[in-house]
Amino acid sequence: MNKRFAVVLAAGQGTRMKSKLYKVLHPVMGKPMVNHVVDQLKKLQLEQIITIVGFGADKVKEQLKDESLFMLQEEQLGTGHAVMQAKKHLSGEAGTTIVVCGDTPLLTHQTLESLLNYHEKEGAKATVLTALANDPTGYGRVIRNTNQDVERIVEHKDANQDELAVHEINTGTYCFDNQALFQALEQVTNDNTQGEYYLPDVIEILKKTNQKVSAHISSEFEETIGVNDRIALAQAEKIMKKRINEQHMRNGVTFIDPDCTYIGPDVVIEQDVVIQPGCTISGETHIETGAEIGPNSEIDTCVIGADTVVRQSVAKNSHIGKRVQIGPFAHIRPQANISDDVKIGNFVEIKKATLGTNSKVSHLSYIGDAEVGSGVNIGCGTITVNYDGTNKHLTKIGDDAFIGCNSNLIAPVTIGEGAYVAAGSTINKNVPNEALSIARARQTNKEDYAKKFKKD
Template sequence: MDNRYAVILAAGQGTRMKSKLYKVLHPVGGKPMVQHVVDEVSKLELSKIVAIVGHGAEKVQDQLGESVQYAVQGEQLGTAHAVMQAAAHLEDQEGTTIVICGDTPLITAETMASLLSHHSEMKAKGTILTAKAEDPAGYGRVVRNAEGHVEKIVEHKDSNAEELLIKEINTGTYCFDNRALFDALKKVSNDNSQGEFYLPDVIEILKTNNEIVSAFQTASFEETLGVNDRVALAQAEQYMKKRVNAFHMKNGVSIIDPENTYISSDAEIGRDTVIYPGTIISGNTVIGEDSIIGPHTEVKDCTVGDRTTIRQSVAHDSEIGHDVNIGPFAHIRPASSISDEVKIGNFVEIKKSSMGKASKASHLSYIGDAEVGADVNLGCGSITVNYDGKNKFLTKIEDGAFIGCNSNLIAPVTVGQGAYVAAGSTITDDVPGKALSIARARQVNKDGYVK
């Protein structure tokens, strides 16, 4: 196999998005468009990936990190000009280069691999990824000769009546012999109404040199969708949602209402888990088997075990074990660790805390900056008072402790193993193991007071 390279075009400002956010960083399926492209192209056996950046270069580099090399297009003078910026990385290399736009988040590694294979089999100098569009209006038409080689690409506005009937369109993704590409780029002219250097002109130059130019038609038009405005962004979101949900359902996950369920393309979900409507599973979330998520639940960057239920709740950046029951209306904030068989009930907030096996906070509690042991019962209204206005402090509740309703634990404080805290207490000192701590005023009844 010859050397293979990729050039990702990610320098356009995207003015039609009408956004302060750089176009290729707009998310689809919870992940920036350009990240989708890089993740897919990285599945191929490539020697080098070069991202062409311009507007917002620093933010794109922050997103992609060291997964690619970079070339900067200082002025946006067209797609051919953009690819030419990769010359310092690729110009002298032998092999094949695939050129992809950073605003095509739905393209898959499988399609790109098929494009590369077709290019090699045809011994072509250039190959265009095409698709069949039921409504090809606005797209460049791909005109083939009798042998199936590309005769030319005709823009919609320049097509004659016969060419307008062609439904095979240019998707903007190409495959080139690398040396032929950079030789042809030097010959591209900007003698056009926009005064820009266009990559499709490379195809015409190769044809003029009697080189073989081929086309590979993908079966999925939606996969080639380029996002230039918010309307197309919403279309891409719908396509991605449909693809991801179908993947999980085919792998044994029950999604009750796929139209109203949103799952990240990076999420992993085990068999026989049920996802109810209104659920958003985002980031690198991993959910085990036989769990129930939703309805109306948000889980982001969490690890969730088997047989766990999370209903009408929010969980972010946390670890949640097996056989856990959360919700309704609970909030698991970042850096929390929920062990097996824990119950987190309605209107309970857990923040940067650990809950040991089989512990319970059934309702109306705040547990922040705490280490809670196993088999602990936190009564209704239990609060770890962790903040003094300047610093956060740790509360420790050891195994088997019982915290009565409406108790305040003023951190830093430790409640020992098997200890009891009486309801309504405000605890400011450590409670020894097996002790009962009562920290409240004595009850006084004043007879006849109301009269």
């Protein structure tokens, strides 16, 4: 099989974004645009991905980590100049290089694979991915000759009136014979209104030497859009949201109102899950069959077990078991591990805590830095007092313990199996198994004392 390589153009600052954040790092459905591009390229059989960085180079490298090699374009002198930065790694290689812009987050690996296959089937030296745009303003135009072969690509700012009337546009994605690409780049000049070295000029150079140049028209214009400002960013967000939600629905997930539901690109949802309106589900979340999420819940990087119900709650970086009831208005903070058949009620906060099967924290409680056994009942208003101002400490509650309402468990402390803590107690010593612990002041009633505060 022909060797395949990829170059991702991610060096621009993106001044039209009006942002301190570099353009390719702006998120679409919670993931930076350049990550979307590289994720799709990784699904192809490529020898190497090289990302050209410039503005925000360190931030882009930090985001992509080891998923790509990086080459620095110190001066932003155009797309042709950007691709030349990969010469060191690619110019001696035989095969095909696909060039993709880092601000095209909607491109799919299916479209990129189709482009590569078409290019290699045609035996072309270059193949342009094109699209038909109702309004081609701002895009480079693909100019064909009388035989409908690609003659050249003209940037919008350099186009004459006849060329501006063309609706077939250059998407900025190309396939090249690798060695022909770098030979042609040596001949590209900056004789244009921008004073830049344009990658599309390679097309005209190849044509002048009678090399074959092809064009592959994308079936969907929307997939090819580049994001250059906040308007296009919102448009890309809308398109990707619809695409993701529809794919989940095809796989057997019910969306009550898909227009008001946001599912990240890395979320896995099994069939017969119901997603209520207003939910945002992101990160590497996995929701098992039969679960119901929402309405208005926020889930980030969680495992949620089968038949679990989460209502109007927030959960992050946690594992939630099967048949669990959460909410409304619960907060599951990172490193919570909630076992099967647990109930977490309204206004309960769980942080870095393990709860055993069939335990209940029904309302108005904080359980942090704790190990809670099975069959435990934690009453309303209970707090594991885990922080002494310097360090966090652990609370342990044994199986089948009963914690009365408005109890303070001052860590480090252990409540034994089957033990009872009386309501209103402040516990700072260990409670033995099966013991009853009462830690509160004795009640004193002073007869008729309240009369002193009443007016005649």
